[in-house]
Amino acid sequence: MKTQEDMAGLIHPLAAKYLRTERLPHKACPGCGIGQVVHCTLNVCEDLNLNADNTVWVQGVGCSSRISYTLWKGDNIDAHHGRILTVATGMKMSRPDLNFICFTGDGDCCSIGGNHFLHACRRNLDVTTLMFNNSIYGMTGGQVAPTSPVGAKTPTTPYGNMEDPMDTVNVAIAAGAAYVARWRSTDFKQLTNSIKKGIQTKGFSFIEILVPCPTQYGRYVLGTSNPIEVVQWYKDHTVTLKKSEKMSPEELKGKFLLGEFAHNEDRTGIVERYWDAVKKIQDGRK
Amino acid sequence: MSKAIKRKDFVQGDEAIAEGAIAAGCRYFAGYPITPASEIAECLSKRMPEVGGVAMQMEDELASIHSIGGASVAGMKAMTVSSGPGISLKLEGLGWGIKNELPYVVVDVQRAGPSNGVATRVAQGDLYTVKYGSAGGNNSIIAVSPMSVQEAFNLTIECFNLAEIFRTPVFLLADETVGHTRELLEIPEDSEIELVERKKPTVPPEEFLMYPMETPEVINYPYPNIGEGYGICVSPYTHTSRGYATEAEKDHDKMAQRFVKKLTENLDLLTRCEEEMMEDAEYAVIAYGCEARPALEAVKQARQAGIKAGFMRPIIVWPFPDEPVYKVASKVKKILVPELNRDGQLSREVARAAKGQAEVYHLGSGGVETHQPSQILEEFKRIIK
Numbered sequence: 001m002k003t004q005e006d007m008a009g010l011i012h013p014l015a016a017k018y019l020r021t022e023r024l025p026h027k028a029c030p031g032c033g034i035g036q037v038v039h040c041t042l043n044v045c046e047d048l049n050l051n052a053d054n055t056v057w058v059q060g061v062g063c064s065s066r067i068s069y070t071l072w073k074g075d076n077i078d079a080h081h082g083r084i085l086t087v088a089t090g091m092k093m094s095r096p097d098l099n100f101i102c103f104t105g106d107g108d109c110c111s112i113g114g115n116h117f118l119h120a121c122r123r124n125l126d127v128t129t130l131m132f133n134n135s136i137y138g139m140t141g142g143q144v145a146p147t148s149p150v151g152a153k154t155p156t157t158p159y160g161n162m163e164d165p166m167d168t169v170n171v172a173i174a175a176g177a178a179y180v181a182r183w184r185s186t187d188f189k190q191l192t193n194s195i196k197k198g199i200q201t202k203g204f205s206f207i208e209i210l211v212p213c214p215t216q217y218g219r220y221v222l223g224t225s226n227p228i229e230v231v232q233w234y235k236d237h238t239v240t241l242k243k244s245e246k247m248s249p250e251e252l253k254g255k256f257l258l259g260e261f262a263h264n265e266d267r268t269g270i271v272e273r274y275w276d277a278v279k280k281i282q283d284g285r286k
Numbered sequence: 287m288s289k290a291i292k293r294k295d296f297v298q299g300d301e302a303i304a305e306g307a308i309a310a311g312c313r314y315f316a317g318y319p320i321t322p323a324s325e326i327a328e329c330l331s332k333r334m335p336e337v338g339g340v341a342m343q344m345e346d347e348l349a350s351i352h353s354i355g356g357a358s359v360a361g362m363k364a365m366t367v368s369s370g371p372g373i374s375l376k377l378e379g380l381g382w383g384i385k386n387e388l389p390y391v392v393v394d395v396q397r398a399g400p401s402n403g404v405a406t407r408v409a410q411g412d413l414y415t416v417k418y419g420s421a422g423g424n425n426s427i428i429a430v431s432p433m434s435v436q437e438a439f440n441l442t443i444e445c446f447n448l449a450e451i452f453r454t455p456v457f458l459l460a461d462e463t464v465g466h467t468r469e470l471l472e473i474p475e476d477s478e479i480e481l482v483e484r485k486k487p488t489v490p491p492e493e494f495l496m497y498p499m500e501t502p503e504v505i506n507y508p509y510p511n512i513g514e515g516y517g518i519c520v521s522p523y524t525h526t527s528r529g530y531a532t533e534a535e536k537d538h539d540k541m542a543q544r545f546v547k548k549l550t551e552n553l554d555l556l557t558r559c560e561e562e563m564m565e566d567a568e569y570a571v572i573a574y575g576c577e578a579r580p581a582l583e584a585v586k587q588a589r590q591a592g593i594k595a596g597f598m599r600p601i602i603v604w605p606f607p608d609e610p611v612y613k614v615a616s617k618v619k620k621i622l623v624p625e626l627n628r629d630g631q632l633s634r635e636v637a638r639a640a641k642g643q644a645e646v647y648h649l650g651s652g653g654v655e656t657h658q659p660s661q662i663l664e665e666f667k668r669i670i671k
C-alpha cells in the first residue's frame with residue numbers, strides 16, 4: 001500500500017519534506033495557477049533551508065490563502081479577510097528573528113486590506129508578501145475585484161465593470177516597499193528567484209503573481225474555462241519590463257508588465273528601527 | 287496585610303491602566319488615537335521601550351486588534367485600547383481572538399454614543415457590545431469593570447491573568463470618568479503582584495492538540511507560540527482539535543461548547559462582586575463602573591435617612607453574576623439600577639438574574655455626566671414609596 005508520503009512524492013518531490021502530507025491534495029481547481037506558486041515556494045524552501053524553526057506561513061482569506069493554509073509544516077497563521085499584514089506586523093515585531101511569508105490575494109491585499117497594505121509598505125515591514133492576482137473574487141463565486149479589467153462582466157457587474165483596475169505594483173512602490181516584482185505563475189524560474197530575493201531583502205517585499213483562474217476569471221471575463229486558453233491569454237497580455245522599453249503606449253495598453261520594479265535596501269524598516277531604538281532607550285536608562 | 291509599595295502617585299485612570307499592563311507583563315501594545323483612551327497609548331508609547339516591549343500606533347482600529355492577535359500568537363502578553371466607534375471596529379477582530387483562544391486584553395474606555403456621540407464624556411453603553419458585539423455567537427468573552435484609579439491598575443493585571451487562564455480575549459470595561467479621574471495610585475512591588483504566565487505543552491508536537499475538543503480541561507490549557515516547533519494552526523475557520531478547518535456540524539458544535547463551557551464551568555473563578563450594607567437590606571442599588579460611586583453614596587445617605595438600603599457592584603460583569611444578583615433579589619423587595627444609557631442594559635441583566643424575586647427599576651441617562659448621589663437617592667425614595 002502506498003503511504004501518504006509516497007502519494008505526496010507523486011505530487012511534488014519536495015512535498016513530503018515541507019508540506020503536511022495529510023493536507024494533500026490541496027483544493028485548487030483543475031488548471032488553477034496556485035499550485036505553480038506552491039511549486040516555486042517549495043524550491044525556495046529547499047534553496048534557503050526554510051523550516052519550521054525559522055519560518056512562519058501566514059495567510060489571508062480567498063483562494064490564495066485557503067489553498068495554502070495548513071499546508072505547510074511548521075506554523076500556519078491564517079488571518080481574517082484583509083488583515084494578514086496586520087497580524088504579520090504583530091508577529092514580526094514580536095519575533096524579528098523569524099521569516100514571515102504571507103500568501104494573500106488581490107481582494108485580500110488591495111481591497112479589504114488595502115489600507116494595511118499601504119502601511120506595511122510604508123513601515124517597510126520585513127516580511128515577504130506573495131499576492132496571487134487572479135483579477136476576480138474566486139472563492140466567493142467570481143465577483144468583480146479591484147484588479148478586474150474595465151468592462152469585465154461578472155455576477156456583480158452584469159453591465160460590465162465601470163472602474164479601472166488598481167495599478168498594484170506602482171502603489172507598492174509609491175508606498176515604500178523595498179522589493180517589488182510581478183510574474184506569472186508559469187514563470188517558474190523568475191518567480192522562484194523573486195521569492196528568494198524577497199525573503200533575503202530586508203524590508204517589505206511585494207511579489208505579485210498573475211494566477212490563471214479558469215473557473216471564475218476564465219469563465220466570466222475571458223469566456224472560456226479551458227486552462228490552456230486562459231494561460232494563453234496571460235501570455236498575450238503580458239510583456240517583460242525589458243521588452244516594454246521598446247514598445248509604444250498603444251502597444252502596451254491592456255498589458256501587464258513583468259519583472260522587478262524596485263529593489264531598495266537603503267531605507268531601514270520598522271523592525272530594525274524599533275529594536276535599535278529600544279536598545280538605545282534602555283542603555284540610556286542604565 | 288499591607289503590600290509593599292514601589293511607587294505612590296497621583297495619576298489618571300488611563301495611566302493606571304497603562305501601568306497595570308506593564309506590571310502584568312504586557313509587552314506588546316497597539317492602538318489608534320481616540321478620546322478618551324489616547325492617554326493609555328501615550329503612556330505606553332513611552333513606557334514600552336523602557337521595559338523592552340513594543341508599542342505601535344497602527345493605521346486603524348482593525349490593524350490594532352489584529353496586530354495584538356499576531357503578537358499573542360508570538361507569545362507576547364498584548365493589549366489594545368479604544369472607545370466608542372473605535373470599539374465597533376475592534377469587534378471585527380475580536381472573533382479571531384475568541385475562535386483561536388488568544389489571550390489578550392482590550393480596554394474599552396466607554397464614552398457617550400451612538401457613533402461619535404460626545405467624544406470627551408462618559409457613558410455606559412457598551413455592556414452588551416463587548417459581550418455580544420462579535421458576530422456569530424458562541425463566545426467566551428470575560429469583562430471586568432473598575433470604579434477607581436487603583437482598581438483600574440489592579441483589574442488590568444487581573445484581565446491579563448484571566449486571559450492566560452482562559453485563553454480568551456478579556457475586556458477591561460472602563461469609562462471616561464474612571465479614565466480621566468485623578469486619584470492616588472499605589473503601585474506595589476513586583477514581588478507583591480501575582481501573575482499568570484502562559485503554560486507550555488509538556489508533550490511532543492505530534493501528540494499535542496492545540497484546541498482539544500474532547501478534553502474536559504477547558505481552562506489552564508497550554509498554548510505554544512510560533513517558532514516553538516509545535517506547528518500551530520490559527521485561522522478564522524471552525525477547526526478540529528489540530529486546527530484544521532472543518533464544516534462538520536458535530537465539530538462545530540464541540541468547538542462552540544468548548545468556548546461557552548470555559549465560562550459556565552468555571553464561574554467560581556469568574557464571580558467577583560462587592561456588597562455593602564446588604565445584611566439587613568430591604569432595598570438595593572446595583573451599579574457598576576463609575577456609576578457605582580454615586581450609587582454607593584446614595585445608599586449611605588438612604589441609610590442615614592432610615593431606609594434599609596444595600597449596595598451591590600459587579601466587578602466581573604461578564605459572565606454576568608447571575609447567582610449573587612439572585613441572592614440579593616431574594617433578600618430585598620426592590621432594586622434600583624442607575625446606569626449611563628437609556629437602553630436599560632444593566633437593569634435588563636439584573637431583572638433577568640433576579641427571576642422575579644424583586645422588582646427591578648432602571649434609572650438611565652444618555653451619559654455625558656454620571657448621576658449625582660442626590661438624583662439616585664431621590665429615585666430610590668420614589669420607587670420604595
Ligand code: SF4
Nearest residue numbers: 028029032063138213
Ligand atoms: S476559483 Fe480560480 S483561483 Fe480559485 S482555486 Fe479555482 S481556479 Fe484557482
